[in-house]
Amino acid sequence: MGKLTNREYSLIRKNSNVTKSVRMEFPMQDRDYAYIEMEDSAGIKIRFEFPARKTERDLGIEHEVKDILSGELRDSLRKNAG
Numbered sequence: 001m002g003k004l005t006n007r008e009y010s011l012i013r014k015n016s017n018v019t020k021s022v023r024m025e026f027p028m029q030d031r032d033y034a035y036i037e038m039e040d041s042a043g044i045k046i047r048f049e050f051p052a053r054k055t056e057r058d059l060g061i062e063h064e065v066k067d068i069l070s071g072e073l074r075d076s077l078r079k080n081a082g
Helices: 056-081
Strands: 033-039 045-051
Touching: none
Parallel strands: none
Antiparallel strands: 033 045
16 A cells, blocks of 8 residues: 655645624513523623423422432431530
């Protein structure tokens, strides 16, 4: 097989895909949603919307996490106490 001694590469092209507008979606119409709204120094607002009411699954996960954290805290306190 022949050995390549000279390779030519094309120049890297500059990204010319410039976004000039942001597509805005309509806010959720269900008023049972809570939201967090933030604004940065450039004046860009971000709004996170999420269900205000917790489902049974959410409550179960929250209870499980609390049990795990509580157990870890008890173990840590026992180790530090003696």
